[in-house]
Amino acid sequence: xxxxxxxxxxxxxxxxxxxxxxxxxxxxxxxxxxxxxxxxxxxxxxxxxxxxxxxxxxxxxxxxxxxxxxxxxxxxxxxxxxxxxxxxxxxxxxxxxxxxxxxxxxxxxxxxxxxxxxxxxxxxxxxxxxxxxxxxxxxxxxxxxxxxxxxxxxxxxxxxxxxxxxxxxxxxxxxxxxxxxxxxxxxxxxxxxxxxxxxxxxxxxxxxxxxxxxxxxxxxxxxxxxxxxxxxxxxxxxxxxxxxxxxxxxxxxxxxxxxxxxxxxxxxxxxxxxxxxxxxxxxxxxxxxxxxxxxxxxxxxxxxxxxxxxxxxxxxxxxxxxxxxxxxxxxxxxxxx
Amino acid sequence: xxxxxxxxxxxxxxxxxxxxxxxxxxxxxxxxxxxxxxxxxxxxxxxxxxxxxxxxxxxxxxxxxxxxxxxxxxxxxxxxxxxxxxxxxxxxxxxxxxxxxxxxxxxxxxxxxxxxxxxxxxxxxxxxxxxxxxxxxxxxxxxxxxxxxxxxxxxxxxxxxxxxxxxxxxxxxxxxxxxxxxxxxxxxxxxxxxxxxxxxxxxxxxxxxxxxxxxxxxxxxxxxxxxxxxxxxxxxxxxxxxxxxxxxxxxxxxxxxxxxxxxxxxxxxxxxxxxxxxxxxxxxxxxxxxxxxxxxxxxxxxxxxxxxxxxxxxxxxxxxxxxxxxxxxxxxxxxxx
DNA sequence: CTGAAAGCGCTTACAG
DNA sequence: CTGAAAGCGCTTACAG
Numbered sequence: 001x002x003x004x005x006x007x008x009x010x011x012x013x014x015x016x017x018x019x020x021x022x023x024x025x026x027x028x029x030x031x032x033x034x035x036x037x038x039x040x041x042x043x044x045x046x047x048x049x050x051x052x053x054x055x056x057x058x059x060x061x062x063x064x065x066x067x068x069x070x071x072x073x074x075x076x077x078x079x080x081x082x083x084x085x086x087x088x089x090x091x092x093x094x095x096x097x098x099x100x101x102x103x104x105x106x107x108x109x110x111x112x113x114x115x116x117x118x119x120x121x122x123x124x125x126x127x128x129x130x131x132x133x134x135x136x137x138x139x140x141x142x143x144x145x146x147x148x149x150x151x152x153x154x155x156x157x158x159x160x161x162x163x164x165x166x167x168x169x170x171x172x173x174x175x176x177x178x179x180x181x182x183x184x185x186x187x188x189x190x191x192x193x194x195x196x197x198x199x200x201x202x203x204x205x206x207x208x209x210x211x212x213x214x215x216x217x218x219x220x221x222x223x224x225x226x227x228x229x230x231x232x233x234x235x236x237x238x239x240x241x242x243x244x245x246x247x248x249x250x251x252x253x254x255x256x257x258x259x260x261x262x263x264x265x266x267x268x269x270x271x272x273x274x275x276x277x278x279x280x281x282x283x284x285x286x287x288x289x290x291x292x293x294x295x296x297x298x299x300x301x302x303x304x305x306x307x308x309x310x311x312x313x314x315x316x317x318x319x320x321x322x323x324x325x326x327x328x329x330x331x332x333x334x335x336x337x
Numbered sequence: 338x339x340x341x342x343x344x345x346x347x348x349x350x351x352x353x354x355x356x357x358x359x360x361x362x363x364x365x366x367x368x369x370x371x372x373x374x375x376x377x378x379x380x381x382x383x384x385x386x387x388x389x390x391x392x393x394x395x396x397x398x399x400x401x402x403x404x405x406x407x408x409x410x411x412x413x414x415x416x417x418x419x420x421x422x423x424x425x426x427x428x429x430x431x432x433x434x435x436x437x438x439x440x441x442x443x444x445x446x447x448x449x450x451x452x453x454x455x456x457x458x459x460x461x462x463x464x465x466x467x468x469x470x471x472x473x474x475x476x477x478x479x480x481x482x483x484x485x486x487x488x489x490x491x492x493x494x495x496x497x498x499x500x501x502x503x504x505x506x507x508x509x510x511x512x513x514x515x516x517x518x519x520x521x522x523x524x525x526x527x528x529x530x531x532x533x534x535x536x537x538x539x540x541x542x543x544x545x546x547x548x549x550x551x552x553x554x555x556x557x558x559x560x561x562x563x564x565x566x567x568x569x570x571x572x573x574x575x576x577x578x579x580x581x582x583x584x585x586x587x588x589x590x591x592x593x594x595x596x597x598x599x600x601x602x603x604x605x606x607x608x609x610x611x612x613x614x615x616x617x618x619x620x621x622x623x624x625x626x627x628x629x630x631x632x633x634x635x636x637x638x639x640x641x642x643x644x645x646x647x648x649x650x651x652x653x654x655x656x657x658x659x660x661x662x663x664x665x666x667x668x669x670x671x672x673x674x
Numbered sequence: 675c676t677g678a679a680a681g682c683g684c685t686t687a688c689a690g
Numbered sequence: 691c692t693g694a695a696a697g698c699g700c701t702t703a704c705a706g
Binding site: 005007008009020022026027050052053054056057059 | 684
Binding site: 342344345346356357359360361363364366387388389390391392393394395396 | 698699700701702
């Protein structure tokens with residue numbers, strides 16, 4: 001069976017008009033009402049729909065947004081992906097997905113493939129990228145926005161929460177709760193989010209003349225974080241642990257309550273970062289700093305589409321405030337319920 | 338700044354060959370070694386990469402696979418999505434994502450949009466589709482495979498686990514464990530997976546002269562399932578509950594252990610379906626029937642690409658066996674540890 | 675092996 | 691408003 005999609009030519013023939021006329025009614029250009037009706041009737045009978053790829057060849061707009069994702073096991077990302085897709089779909093764009101097989105590394109190679117598909121813009125979630133690559137995209141005039149990751153040097157747009165302020169906030173909260181032996185299982189220190197949260201956290205402790213009693217890089221991996229929790233407990237006996245994201249915090253809670261048989265928060269408080277849906281589930285009931293995924297997605301799409309429509313716009317660095325969500329995994333400050 | 342991608346024409350000029358020659362070396366057609374070298378050198382200097390969209394216009398192959406997804410909050414799907422993307426990417430295809438905003442409903446509209454993008458094939462995960470639509474895809478000669486969903490009437494490919502056998506297996510397991518008041522919070526009964534698991538479960542109970550003491554449709558939603566658990570406990574006092582998927586089972590466990598203060602499995606056993614990563618986490622430690630996501634993905638890609646490359650192939654219905662994974666949420670049969 | 679030419683399915687000036 | 695024509699960036703017979 002041959003692949004036989006209907007073309008505008010065939011519609012034109014059936015409607016008794018020129019192919020250009022058909023194109024005009026489907027691209028919203030001017031056409032008389034009678035022409036439009038005949039074209040639409042013919043198209044409906046034939047089941048015609050314009051070939052988006054052919055259109056994009058001439059318009060230079062594919063209406064495809066390339067999305068690089070990793071860490072899909074961290075609920076924050078599927079959630080963001082779904083939101084991004086919905087918002088973009090509503091605005092007539094679609095997402096072409098690129099996953100990173102080996103964690104870091106070849107974001108660059110993947111972006112080259114995106115360019116092959118003539119994407120109108122790129123969203124890189126939880127991914128950094130080489131400066132050379134950023135330059136290449138700039139040269140090709142493809143707007144990029146980093147989602148939940150920052151990069152100082154390159155002139156890229158980025159949308160993050162205020163991770164430094166968040167880390168600081170958590171330090172203040174733990175201190176106010178009377179914790180004095182505070183440990184940290186950090187987010188991956190090769191990522192801006194990991195570094196910023198840690199930096200803010202340190203600053204918050206330092207402001208009260210304190211410092212962490214132990215610190216290990218959890219690298220955003222559940223298993224590494226769980227091991228880190230065991231080790232930190234054995235060596236430092238903390239009364240609180242700030243974990244660099246919720247995904248790791250769940251592993252930490254499991255390790256603390258399971259193998260170690262500890263009571264959270266009586267023996268030790270645990271605070272995460274993100275406020276993914278699971279953080280509210282009774283099994284974890286995790287105190288955490290919310291990254292407002294919905295608002296981050298809206299900002300991402302807004303700035304990306306704005307730059308697609310107007311390439312002269314400068315890159316933006318957008319920082320969204322998040323709230324501390326107090327649940328049961330951390331002792332609360334006195335005088336507060 | 339104008340969008341200025343390099344074209345094969347420019348490479349040809351720089352290399353001192355014809356545009357066809359450039360095309361040949363990049364499409365793998367025959368070319369002399371000297372020509373190939375000059376072309377590659379010129380391309381490298383200019384940063385040329387072929388325009389995939391232009392290529393697909395003439396070859397009739399976009400190397401884009403449309404993927405419809407929903408239920409991304411159920412970890413089974415992001416996991417499958419990541420696997421699908423990796424496997425397809427390795428074979429030179431990429432995924433264009435389409436999310437369903439309102440649960441059921443307009444899978445059809447979304448598929449029309451996919452056709453506009455000239456996708457080479459479609460994977461519909463956790464989605465059914467109207468027969469009319471299936472016919473339309475057949476007419477356009479676009480292979481479709483339903484992932485984790487079946488549809489009897491239409492001549493579509495599908496990849497599922499053996500849900501009937503799975504439901505039956507779980508019934509046998511619970512019976513062998515000495516349970517006698519068995520309840521069921523079913524997977525969505527408008528979906529083939531939900532229906533099949535329930536059917537197998539009923540059959541398994543019936544084979545031992547038993548039937549469920551209570552049953553509510555959880556519709557694959559955590560909150561509905563949690564409410565159902567409360568209601569079933571109040572009205573029927575079951576000693577075991579089979580929940581139609583893991584995602585709901587987590588909510589059921591939270592409801593049983595939290596508000597109801599029950600001990601699982603001493604007061605009541607709980608069994609899920611899927612074996613998502615979280616099922617192995619200590620907080621849930623869920624006994625469940627594994628759907629082998631990796632094998633399902635491989636089968637999906639294999640059958641889809643086979644039909645893309647050879648359109649005469651008939652649709653396949655592939656059923657993959659899953660194992661029962663015994664963990665701590667359900668009492669085990671006597672004489673077994 | 676190689677170049678000139680036709681053509682994939684559209685959009686968009688250009689005349690009329 | 692409308693049609694004929696050029697052209698988007700490629701691939702692929704067709705001659706040579």
